[in-house]
Amino acid sequence: MSGRITPGVALLLALLAAFVVAAVAAPILAPFDPLRQSLLLRLRPPGTTLAAGTFLLGTDDLGRDLLSRVLYGARASLAVAALSVSVSLLVGTLLGLLAGWFRGWPAILIMRLVDTMLSIPAILLAVLTVAVLGPGFLNLVLVLGLTRWPRYTRVAYAQTLQVANLPYIRAAEMAGSSALRILLRHVLPNIAGPLMVVATTEFGLMILFEAGLSFLGLGIQPPFPSWGSIMSAGRQYVARAWWLTVFPGACLFVLVLCVNLFGDWLRDRVDPRSQSR
Amino acid sequence: MTQPALVVEDLSLAIGPAQVVDGVGFSVAPGEVLALVGESGCGKSLTAQAVMRLLPAAIRQVSGRVRLGAEEISALPERRMRELRGRRLSMIFQEPQAALDPLATVGTQVAEALRLSVAQARPQVRKMLEDVGISDPDRRIDQYPFELSGGMCQRVMIATALISGPAVLLADEPTTALDVTIQAQILDLLRRLATERQTAVVLITHDMGVVADIADRVAVMYAGRIAETGPTEAIFAAPRHPYTALLLASIPRLSDVPKSKLAVIEGRVPTPAEFGPGCRFAGRCPLADAHCAEATPPLRSVGDGRLSACFHAERVR
Numbered sequence: 001m002s003g004r005i006t007p008g009v010a011l012l013l014a015l016l017a018a019f020v021v022a023a024v025a026a027p028i029l030a031p032f033d034p035l036r037q038s039l040l041l042r043l044r045p046p047g048t049t050l051a052a053g054t055f056l057l058g059t060d061d062l063g064r065d066l067l068s069r070v071l072y073g074a075r076a077s078l079a080v081a082a083l084s085v086s087v088s089l090l091v092g093t094l095l096g097l098l099a100g101w102f103r104g105w106p107a108i109l110i111m112r113l114v115d116t117m118l119s120i121p122a123i124l125l126a127v128l129t130v131a132v133l134g135p136g137f138l139n140l141v142l143v144l145g146l147t148r149w150p151r152y153t154r155v156a157y158a159q160t161l162q163v164a165n166l167p168y169i170r171a172a173e174m175a176g177s178s179a180l181r182i183l184l185r186h187v188l189p190n191i192a193g194p195l196m197v198v199a200t201t202e203f204g205l206m207i208l209f210e211a212g213l214s215f216l217g218l219g220i221q222p223p224f225p226s227w228g229s230i231m232s233a234g235r236q237y238v239a240r241a242w243w244l245t246v247f248p249g250a251c252l253f254v255l256v257l258c259v260n261l262f263g264d265w266l267r268d269r270v271d272p273r274s275q276s277r
Numbered sequence: 278m279t280q281p282a283l284v285v286e287d288l289s290l291a292i293g294p295a296q297v298v299d300g301v302g303f304s305v306a307p308g309e310v311l312a313l314v315g316e317s318g319c320g321k322s323l324t325a326q327a328v329m330r331l332l333p334a335a336i337r338q339v340s341g342r343v344r345l346g347a348e349e350i351s352a353l354p355e356r357r358m359r360e361l362r363g364r365r366l367s368m369i370f371q372e373p374q375a376a377l378d379p380l381a382t383v384g385t386q387v388a389e390a391l392r393l394s395v396a397q398a399r400p401q402v403r404k405m406l407e408d409v410g411i412s413d414p415d416r417r418i419d420q421y422p423f424e425l426s427g428g429m430c431q432r433v434m435i436a437t438a439l440i441s442g443p444a445v446l447l448a449d450e451p452t453t454a455l456d457v458t459i460q461a462q463i464l465d466l467l468r469r470l471a472t473e474r475q476t477a478v479v480l481i482t483h484d485m486g487v488v489a490d491i492a493d494r495v496a497v498m499y500a501g502r503i504a505e506t507g508p509t510e511a512i513f514a515a516p517r518h519p520y521t522a523l524l525l526a527s528i529p530r531l532s533d534v535p536k537s538k539l540a541v542i543e544g545r546v547p548t549p550a551e552f553g554p555g556c557r558f559a560g561r562c563p564l565a566d567a568h569c570a571e572a573t574p575p576l577r578s579v580g581d582g583r584l585s586a587c588f589h590a591e592r593v594r
Binding site: 167173175185 | 329331359360361362363364367368369370371372375376377378379380381389390434437438
C-alpha cells in the first residue's frame, strides 16, 4: 500500500469514521433502549416489524433490540481500546524515553522489566488480573493499559537511542537545554511517528482483547452490551438465532481489519524506506 | 592588555591509557578569532567539547583548567555549567542541517537559546535573524529547517549561538559542509559578528585557507599537542614549526604548474598507541634527530608573541 490517499484508503477511513460515529452517536442512532427487555419479543429474526417498530437486526434472548445493542457495543469496544492504548502509550513511552536517554542502570532495569512482561502471555496476565481486581470497565482499561506498555517502551527506547546521538540533540545540549526539555521538545516529537504506528496496531489488538475478555465474562458486565458479551450470550442459540453471533462478529472483524490496514498504511507513511515500494 | 575571554590551560584528555589531548592551552581575547588548526583526529574537536564539558562518555579528562572571563569554570557543578552553555559559552558545528531539529521552526530553535518561546521573543529573534544575514526574516522565522539551504541553516545556528550574547563562541568546522561561496559568506559573517559583539571566537578547522581568511591568531595542533601558536600573518610568512611549514607547503596554489604532483607530508599521524616519549611529529619531520625521539619539545617563545614546540624552531624555513 502506498503512502498516498488512494480510493482504498479513503474507503478505509470512511469505515473507521462510521464506527466512531456509531459509537459516539449511539444514543441518537439506536432505535430502542439497548437494555429494555421484552420476553414476548425473544429471538425475533432480522427485519421483524411489529407494533413496537422494526427490529432491523432482530432481537436477542431477552427480547432486546440487537441493532441498538451492537451500536452501544461499538461504544464499549472503542472506549476500552482508546483508553487502554492511551494508558499504555503514556507509560510505555515515558519509560522508553528514560531508558534511552539515561542508558546505564535505568535502561537495564526498565528493559529487563520489559522482557519479563513480554514473556508472559498477555491474555493470561489480563485474565489473572481481572480475576483479582474484579471485572468492570475501569479495571478492564487498567489491566489492558498496564500490561501492554512494553511494546511502546521497546520502540521508544530504540528510537530514543538513535535520536539522542543526532547533531540537533547535541546542539540542544550545547545550548544549555535541560534533559527534560530536550526529551519533551526535541526527542518526543521526533520519535512520535513509529509510536503512533505501534499504537494503531495495538488499538486493533485491544478491541479484540476487550471482546475476548467480555466473551469470557471478565470484561464489560451484563446487562451492558459489548460485542464479546453479545456473542457469548448468543453462542447457545447459534443454531436457532444466527444473527446474535454473526452481526457483532462481523462488526468486530471489519473494525479490526480496518484498524490494522490503517496501521499498515500509517507505517508506510512514517517509514520512508517502505514508501518506495 | 584586556582580560582574555577564554583561557584553557594544560588540558589533557585520555581514551583508556592513551592521551589523545596532551597539555593543550590557549587563550582568546574579546573580539578575537583564534583558529585551532590540525588534521582530523588531532584532538581539536575534543578540546572544544571539553571546554563545553560535554565530552563523549569514553573520554576522560586527566587535567585542565578553563577560565571564562574571571571565572574558573572547570570545577562548576553540572547545573551551573548548563546555565553557562548557550548563554556565555556557545558552540556551533558541522552539518548545519542536521544540527537543527527537523520538527521545530527556525524561530522556536533560536528562541530556545533564550529559554523563551517564539511568541515571547519574536522581535528579538527576528532582529537576530536579520543580523546573521537571513533575508525575509518574517517568513523564515516560521519555516522548518528542510525549507532552508545549508548556508541558511548555518546562519540560523549562528543566530541561535549568539542571540544571548555569549562571551565565547566555539565554532567546530562551521563551513566544512558548505560550498566555497557560502563558506566565504559565513566566515565574513563570523568575523563581523566577532568584532561587532566583542565575542571571542575559537574556530576549529583543518583548512588553512579558512585560517588565512578570518583568524587573528593561529594555534596549530598535531596529534593532541599544540605545535605552534602566533599571529596569523607571522605564521603564514615564516612558520617556526616544521609541521606548520609542511602544512603551508601542501596548499595547492594557482601558480603551480598544472598537473604537477601535489605536495604531501610523508607518513601518517601516529595513533595514540604509537605515541612515544618524544616529539609526536618526529617520525615525519625532515629536521628530526635522535634527541627529538627521546624528549618532548616544550612550547617556547620564538619571538613576536609566538610559541613553538620544536627544538629546531630556528632552523625551520
